Amino acid sequence: MKQALMAAALGLALSLPFGAAQATNAADNPFYTVSELPFQMPPFDKIKDEHYVPALTRGMAEHRAEIEAIANSKDAPSFENTIVALDKSGALLTRVSNVFFNLSGANTNDELQKIQRDFAPQFAAHQDAIVLNEALFKRVETIYQARQKLGLNDEDQRLIVRNYTDFVRAGAKLQGEQREQLKTLNARLAELQTQFSQNVLNETNARGLSVSDKAELAGLSEEAITAAETAAKAKGSEAPYLIALMNTSGQPALASLENREVRQRLFEASILRSSSGGEHDNRQLAIEMAKLRAQRANLLGYPTHAAYMLEDQTARSVDTVNKMMRELAPAAVANARREAAEMQAMIKADGKDFELAGWDWAYYANKLRQKKYNFDASELRPYFELNNVLEKGVFYAAGQLYGLQFERRTDLPVYQEDVQVYQVNEADGTPLGLFIADFYARANKRGGAWMNEYVSQSKLLGTQPVIGNHLNIPKPAAGQPTLMTFDEVTTLFHEFGHALHGLFSDVRYPRFAGTNVPTDFVEYPSQVNEMWATWPSVLANYAKHYKTGEQIPQELLDKVLAAEQFGQGFATTEYLAAALLDQAWHQLSADQVPTDALAFEAKTLQDLGLDFAPVPPRYRSTYFSHIFAGGYSAGYYSYLWSEVLDADSVEWFKENGGLKRANGDHFRKTLLSRGGSEEALELFNQFRGRAPDIAPLLQRRGLASGATAH
Template structure:
């Protein structure tokens, strides 16, 4: 164990502003000894719980487990934040070491026979213990966690399970690092007017800033950050450059050499199947779906194929429109994936008489952040107050106090909005600390949540505002919906706080929150021109709202194909080459040649580095819920209906995993939804009316 004098206490004693960590006081080299000490401390706590001579009670076993490992939780929170949002070679090397070490640690806990005996005794006697609904959920979570960790297996099988989990943790860390390396190491530098043809100023500004960051002052860099690659593919007139950039974007993780992820994918899938076999499940999907709303792979695939059939038919209509436009311009090439965004944007401009370039000046990052906060205030009564000058983990990160109507501090929120080479792609919410009401070992009762959002918007040039696409703005609302799920949490036990819910329920609060972005009074107030301050003209606003389902076939095909491949990987017997499975699935479902999966296998971080294995479908499952949930507000005629907002907060945003998700949704809505509301939201349900029921 590391000597106490060599440990940096700033990792575990958070004495910064309002209980924030003192990020500036933690160096990369502090993590290794801190993990060593925290793991040893947690081991001792577990041994004390397992070896307690008193008969097991909920308090001396379950509650004791809930508050154990605080030093490990805090060290881990800081480390994984740095690994995802501001990494470097030192952190990446430690990530490859610590991921399997943590897996080994938790496997040992899950296979602690004395500890499981106490949990199992409580589980068998649960009906006689007088537990609350939340306590019963917490006990169930612990018991099932132990079983899935191999508590019921014989020693040799337990040992093999631990080895599998340890190896999977290491593979996941390497997978994500490889994708980041491919994104970081590729750029396409442009300079001539011919190379920049068609690009609006906001795209060129973002590319110029990216070039400067790469030491290429005076040039323009196409990077693999979505905030640059997607607008480049949309506006560039240079088909040859679009193809070059698109091929690099879709080749992440399969460039041969050290960063090629295909071998990692194969080993990962084989190990997951072996894990499922050991635990008595037919396949890994059955293992993962055991504690979800969907429950079975059959239910998942039924939903996905219901949506797929409508989406691919709509995409065919969209492709035909694009092909006509290409021919009308005098070209004779077929529609390829690097053409779709470019020509779809032209069709949108024709059909709805506006373009993304016309819309973007009205979507300032600052104003959309304000809109996020305003919606939260009107729905849930919380106020965000930015605190300038508070040190965070990167100079771009902003700190906000979240207070209720009485002025009481209920959470801290950190916003990290701009892309940088040290940050993995995508957008996410996470927590430095989750809410709970338990009394800790130091005598304090309860903890306030500290939540952060990470995005990858293009950073503007000095003195210029950051302008967002409509998709960017939706992403901001989406991640803040997750943040609210964490910040509004009002439970007793940390394991069920905030986003501690089943995977196919966790996206409901985030996807639902997106709806308020396009509530007309929100766009009217916050979509103002960055130069004139004038609100978006009503004519443009009406066009934006009318175009909400434009390109729905393309968007839905991208996502649904990825979800179907994910389910196939985790339900089928794996062939030698996972890429062959991907191609087999795409061939079976009739994937259009003009569209690719949103996440091709070698860079599908959700399922190989992010916890969504056999779970990518959950975005669509939650979309069924969120479309129906927003309909509840529409039915009142008021998007901010007070009574409905209270029911939403009380039954969805604040309860975390303390109640069954179906019970939580019924308490809010009075019923469970069917997919029709989601299909209408996507603009796909109308096809039945257009083509007839036998189409």
Template sequence: MKKVIPFLTLALLVVGCNNSKEKESKSKSEDEMSTENPLFSESTLPYGAPDFSKLNDDHYKPALLKGIEEQKNAVQAIANSEEEPTFENTVLALEKSGELLERASQVFYALTGSHTNETLQAIQEEMAPKFAAQNDMIYLNDKLFQRFKTLYDKRESLNLDAESLKLLEVYYENFEIAGANLSSEDKEKLKQYNEKIATLTNKFGKVLLDANNAGAVIFTNKEELAGLDEDYLKSIENEDGKGWTVALLNTTQQPLLSSLENRATREKLFKAAFHRADQGANNTSDIIKELVEVRAQKAKLLGFNNYAEWSLQKTMAKSPATINKFFEGLIAAATAKAQVESDEIQKMIKSKGGDFTLEPWDWNYYAEMVRKEKYDLDENQIKPYFEMYNVLENGVFYAANKLYGITHKERTDIPVYHEDVKVYELFEENGDQLGLFYVDYFARPSKRGGAWMSNFVTQSKLYNKKPVIYNVCNYPKPAGNEPALLTYDEVETMFHEFGHALHGFFAAQQYPSLSGTAVARDFVEFPSQFNENWALYPEILKNYAVHYKTGEKIPQELIDKIKNSGTFNQGYSLTENLAASNLDMQWHTITADKKIEDVAKFEKDALNRTKLDVVHAVPPRYRSTYFAHVFAGGYAAGYYSYSWTEMLHHDAYNWFEENGGMTRENGQRFRDMVLSRGNTMELESMYKAWRGSDPKIEPMLKARGLK
């Protein structure tokens, strides 16, 4: 099966809610648990989807431990085999190991991200070092590596098909990157580093999510929340009716800052977000210092100057130098545009009678006024046209139908892990089954922040499996039976995450390790960002942007306003992203002999060195202390990929514009040459074969209004 172990650190802990099923099974013996554990065998539901009607918290740990043991036995059998290594008895055998482990892990980590509790958190904490050790058990096994090396050295004479050859090459590269060429003594050191990294990333996620919840701001005076509509106030009202709680999202800026009229309230909310994890019991600074030091030591042991050099080996960018050069082409233009925007906002403050200097907590509030003045665009005018499920079914799905011919049907017979989750079955144009798609859109305390896509079941011809995929977002849940109305940014997020899903649904690989989204970080965001382009495409927009009360289609006047404002605030947006990306890169280009004493000072100096602090009111999208992508997730030295793939997606959309736009022919060509290829060929070659040239940065600069 696909090796999930290297990627398990992508899962982040979230705060818990108790699962009542936990109590029901406490008295059962271990043997009873084993015979009754639904994870020990493949689900009988359609597509092998997990049967949440039978699963409870007590099933995960036994299944994970048994999965680890089964894979360990399989790996030892391969490594100790006296047979001459062949593709079948070595490469394919390793690919098939860990079937139970993947099945259990995919479900377990879906829940720890989307609907966790204290039991699952405890299991996750316990399992993190075990998974690191399991990864080392495979990739630091010298006997196993020598079998792969024997095959790799004579790969041209093996007469393998292209995908099988690629699988051999990917495994061999993984062995080398993981440290298979180290001495026995150094391998033991590396194992200690890997276990420590796994423990620290897990700890960072747990502490941060405690910080997010502890940082929620409670207001007891309704006047402090002036500017928020009544429906939203109902949705955040405390159960005792004595106040309102504003939860923190994972980014520095908080969406409500664009609406809150009270400046003191804005400052209070912003500072709660900004300082959520840099003080008190939930301070992550010590974890960061230790984590970057261990990562640097690991890189040195593996023969690299820093962690970024080691981490970037299999990416499109390849090296920190390439990324820094890429940034150099953006920073000056982004900060110059941000300064122009800052000056405009300062003028707006003055025109409204304000006698103060623009601060970060003022930006979104007064930027919204500037937008209204320049483009006459009010977000509240737009939201009634963006009812959540209408956007999904008549926007996101409709675009996929026009481009790729796929259709959908809601399935109410598939068990889900939370009442807010919906399931759809997707079909090919000819009616063939494509897969199952779960959507989990509403925020809740048991869910981590952000939005993401992943698989319950990964596509592979080897196992004759079609994909089971889920999208998770964090849209505010309306009170009662009120409809969920989205901002345009939230609409784009929905299109974005379904772009990831399409990458998984269109996978057509023999081997699960190469399937779908199993590509480099600086490519995996390309299909998702590209899919955002269809949100405003005229034919698509008019099909889903319908007023939830009147049924009226969105007027052309509002469409024009949305489009005309498309380059608004782009200096700010790009600068905050570049600031976060550069923080990530500077943390991970630290050498092993450098010890960081003060996280806040390092952060300040890093932004100053790259001239990303020149606009006072533009903070990084994530400060170090709550930068979960890189300190609790899989984006260490990889956050740049969002900007890198933004370049790809604008360049790709430019090709569509040059070749007739949204047509079935163009969609099919993109599916056949990009979305269906997984990791079966070099990504640069894949893109160039489809595009006809290397990607250019000019379309991105134009789209951002920077050129």
């Protein structure tokens, strides 16, 4: 997933990007001047925790002064002195907030968490001060009404429309008491989202499974056992082994642990996160946020938060999203039940009489995979060494498609010793940007995988992109190779698809740079990039045994490809359960919000026919950070929505010869480089030559046909 912008991270509807104009010099705070490093990369070696508060405070003050100057200008409003000036404003605030919010997710500590809590309502108030500035909005509205007479190009026109739309959606037309209500709602929501996020991180760390007897870890690889031992030592655990939790409901170790009781303990530690009392309980936070979001939507003229959010997405309406997902759900659950029946038969054949449960699914799915396709997923890991996958897989594919070249930069500072930096160059050697790779899990790093921008591309500002990718791969013991699962390999290709979206950005205004597109479009390019993980020539280049250098056997590879649709019932069901749960929370009016979060969750899944106990939602409400602490509220459907475009695009690549430079250049020119400078589906149409077709997705996921394209 992409890293949400500052405003989205705080739960605000508006995202007004700030420019990169020169800030005033000061003595020793590295944020006060533009970085002199290549591409204005942040000087991580000079940034200390004590720099954030003064830089954030000063950044907001400078930005307020710039906004006041624009709003109160004696000159008649024009495109340059109002719309463009807004895009240029807030340089210092952009510099510090980009680093602060990125590191708050990737490398946090107690001090950063405190700053985040303290500043959340201040940021909300700062954004409100901009969008609720009547004089400023009047200037924006004047230009909007006259836009057709200004002789501007399409990107200029779109910037006017998007600015006006953002202001209106953020409440610029509200008056009097309603404005004060909106400010109060935004400030409280910002506080709650920060608290929710920190609760999930702290609870995930606290709930790792402690194991005293090594025999209970039977089935895990020696590398996994060593990692559990290392984790226990790092945490100071009394038990010698600790299985750390990942952010999803399912946990990787569940596929291998032979001891059923241990599997159950691990599973329950995961799904009970932030819901069993104590300081990190998120049940009441979810309820309060749902109510406040509904109240804010109503204040802004919408029946629900989902209606408000979806109006500005490519889906446009709640009905459209509900129709797609609810049509797919019965087939997905039916597939999952068929998969469960096969596993139940396997359990019976083993002479056991228990009923398949959530903690059994991954274990028996792995055994069933072995039986059906005669391979164990763990057989793949020796062929997927991290640096090999990155440089000879991900980078190789980008070189073949786009002509990109990658140069490791060990001379540039990083914020953590495991982080790597690469300079990305065009085929002719022209510098394009920087890529920052942060792949290992840490206790002070939020779960999941994401992309963020430290510097966005903009012709207006003369900036080139500095992009970060983040994964959570368990770090092996010192001296041991990092061997990846196939899912981790796919995730690496996925996140680099986001990185390409940022690196290839070729727009004038920062408002449209890179991944500044609708939430339900942003996952599309990254999902397309996943296809190269299993493309034969790419696989042949990177899938080599870490000890012998032997290429992955064709027989094993054929089994992997044959098994690609295996488990789609589970995968689609757990995803749809989470996506529809997101919609259920956000399609409520304020007076419909429940008082019991878990009871509401259970009833919702039951009503939707998704209450299949062996397959819990990918995220339960209390650790669903995407929707309660990130930029995906009422938007988690986006992954499936984008996959319609993705699956259709994969067909285009196959029809046109696959991994060819001409194909990459076409995708880059018509879509990746355009960011948000045109309507999202129009960009897809320019690339594909027609509207999207849902049939390739249904085939990929093994679902019955019948849903319509969007």
